[in-house]
Amino acid sequence: MHITCQTYNIYFEDSIALLVDQLVFDKYSSILVLCDENTERHCLPLIKDHLPPFNLVRIPSGEKNKTIETCLDVWRQMLEYGADRKSLLINLGGGVIGDLGGFCASTFMRGMDFVQMPTTLLSQVDASVGSKLGVDLDANKNLLGMFKDPIAVCISTQFLKTLDKRELVSGYAEVIKHALIKDASLWKQLKKITQLDSDDIPWEKLVRQNIEIKKDIVVQDPKEAGLRKILNFGHSIGHAIESERLLSDHPLTHGEAIAIGMICESHISHKRGMLTVEDLKEISDYILLHFKKDLHFSPKIENVLSRMSKDKKNEKGEKLLSLLDGIGTCTFNVVVEDTEVSKSLEYYKSC
Numbered sequence: 001m002h003i004t005c006q007t008y009n010i011y012f013e014d015s016i017a018l019l020v021d022q023l024v025f026d027k028y029s030s031i032l033v034l035c036d037e038n039t040e041r042h043c044l045p046l047i048k049d050h051l052p053p054f055n056l057v058r059i060p061s062g063e064k065n066k067t068i069e070t071c072l073d074v075w076r077q078m079l080e081y082g083a084d085r086k087s088l089l090i091n092l093g094g095g096v097i098g099d100l101g102g103f104c105a106s107t108f109m110r111g112m113d114f115v116q117m118p119t120t121l122l123s124q125v126d127a128s129v130g131s132k133l134g135v136d137l138d139a140n141k142n143l144l145g146m147f148k149d150p151i152a153v154c155i156s157t158q159f160l161k162t163l164d165k166r167e168l169v170s171g172y173a174e175v176i177k178h179a180l181i182k183d184a185s186l187w188k189q190l191k192k193i194t195q196l197d198s199d200d201i202p203w204e205k206l207v208r209q210n211i212e213i214k215k216d217i218v219v220q221d222p223k224e225a226g227l228r229k230i231l232n233f234g235h236s237i238g239h240a241i242e243s244e245r246l247l248s249d250h251p252l253t254h255g256e257a258i259a260i261g262m263i264c265e266s267h268i269s270h271k272r273g274m275l276t277v278e279d280l281k282e283i284s285d286y287i288l289l290h291f292k293k294d295l296h297f298s299p300k301i302e303n304v305l306s307r308m309s310k311d312k313k314n315e316k317g318e319k320l321l322s323l324l325d326g327i328g329t330c331t332f333n334v335v336v337e338d339t340e341v342s343k344s345l346e347y348y349k350s351c
Contacts, residue, residue, distance in 0.1 A: 003208070005129055005215045006222060010153040012208060019154045020050040023115060029086040030054075032078065034101040036061035039093040042162035043119045047092065055081040057089075059100070063254065064246055066096045066136050068144065074104045085109040088151075094120035094167075095254065099142070102133035106148040116150045119159040121171025121203075122255055125178070125210035128153045130218045130228075139246050140310050141239040147223060155211075157203045168196055169290055170255030173234070175206060176287065177262060178213045181230045184328030186213070191286060229332035232313060233322040234262035237341060240307035241299055250296040259291035263351065264344035268336060269323040271343070279327055284351050297349065301342050308341065 002009040002022075013019035025031060031054040035044055038061050048054075057077045059070050078087075091101030091114060098116050105114035118124045134145015160168065179187040186209060193201060214231065221228035238261025245252050252260075266283045269275040275283075313320055319341070322332040 003211060003215060005153075005211075006131070006219065007149045008152050010128060010155060010211060010215075012155050012204065014156060014158060014204065016046045016156055016158055017050050019156050020047060022154060023152060025052050025088070027086075028088040028113070029084055030081065031088050031090065032057050032081060032083060033090045033092055034059065034074065034097055034104075035092050036097060039097065039119055043092055043159055046158065046162075047117070051090075054090075055083075057081075059097075061096070063096060063136070063242070064251070066100050068135055068137075070100060071104050071107075071135060074100070075108055078104070078108055083108070083112070085112050087112050089114040090117055091115065092117045092119060094118065094123045095126070098123055098128070099133055099145070100135055102131075102148060102150065103135060103145060106133060106146060111148075113151045116153045118153070118155060120163060121160055121168055121207075122174055123171075124155050124157075124160075124207050125171065126174040126214065128155060129211055129214040130231075131222070136243075139243045140307065141243055143310075143312060155207065157207065160203055165197055166253065170253035172196060172290055173255035173258040173262070173287075175210055177231075177234055177258065178210045180262065180266075180283065180324060180327060181233050181322070181330035182213050182217070182328065183209075184326075187327050194289065196290060226332065229313065229320075230322045230330040232332070233324065233330055234258045234265055236308060236311055236313065236319065236321045236336075237261040237264045237304070237344065239311065240304045243307050244299045244303050245296075248296075252294070256291060256294065259287050260294065260297070260348055263287055263348050264341070265321060266324060267344040267347040268321065268340050269325075271340065272323065272334075274331075275324050275326060279324075283327070288351060293351070299345075301345055304345065305338050305341060 002011045011022045034057045089105040091097050105112050118128045131147050131149045134142045137143040238258040242257035263284050270280040318335045320333050321336045323334045
């Protein structure tokens with residue numbers, strides 16, 4: 001089964017063998033697979049016997065390594081393996097692997113083909129669609145990058161079985177986001193899910209639903225000129241919190257930071273008269289059901305505001321957020337004042 005998105009297909013197969021069979025390898029001069037230590041240990045064994053001979057490119061895991069310095073190491077490994085513009089890079093991992101690997105492939109010798117093989121819930125429902133690539137700059141999220149399509153995205157929920165609970169929960173933040181911005185019926189489905197480690201959760205169906213939501217948005221606005229900005233709900237404040245905590249003793253996962261951001265930005269939506277108090281409570285309660293209160297939440301508000309001021313989504317010095325008009329609908333390019341952000345952070349602390 002597949003979904004066509006812009007210039008490439010997103011393939012879904014429970015079987016890893018059938019998934020890899022969707023790819024054509026004989027036209028490439030060499031095959032490279034990009035992994036971190038986690039995906040090399042847990043995910044590479046699932047696919048290696050189904051691939052032609054390949055070279056393994058390694059990077060350390062974690063958002064703190066999503067840097068140009070890591071890219072330099074990847075490019076050097078590619079050179080050592082004799083890769084050229086007719087080589088293929090398979091990015092086997094989560095959002096960091098996909099973003100950084102795609103960026104490296106797209107810039108190596110002015111561009112080589114790459115395949116995204118997302119292994120986390122977060123990367124399957126979010127990073128697998130939309131062709132955004134890039135790295136962070138001095139803990140500022142995704143400031144260096146581009147739009148570039150892979151030749152394919154290959155998704156199997158078998159990879160989700162390799163995740164620990166924290167990583168699974170982290171990815172669920174983007175599932176919640178898609179429901180809140182675009183699909184009230186999906187929100188009703190999610191409200192019935194109270195335990196993410198239940199065997200009854202239809203992950204394959206949920207992943208496809210989320211990809212369809214994001215694909216429909218991206219096809220209408222591939223370069224984020226307008227509508228696509230609603231996908232940033234929760235991310236303006238969330239990214240600032242994630243960056244603030246990145247090098248601390250208690251860093252947050254991307255999903256944990258976005259969960260806080262969604263609560264805060266829902267609060268701003270409510271205070272703007274766009275979201276009822278009942279909806280705000282429903283959203284906050286459900287997010288906190290899965291994302292337990294962060295006991296280490298102590299970012300300095302002035303630091304969060306400073307990081308938000310460097311957000312690439314801003315224009316003319318104004319902070320632009322995407323806010324909810326209700327559950328299942330969202331508007332973008334809303335100018336938000338610092339006092340509103342400060343009060344929303346205080347609201348989260350009080351939840």
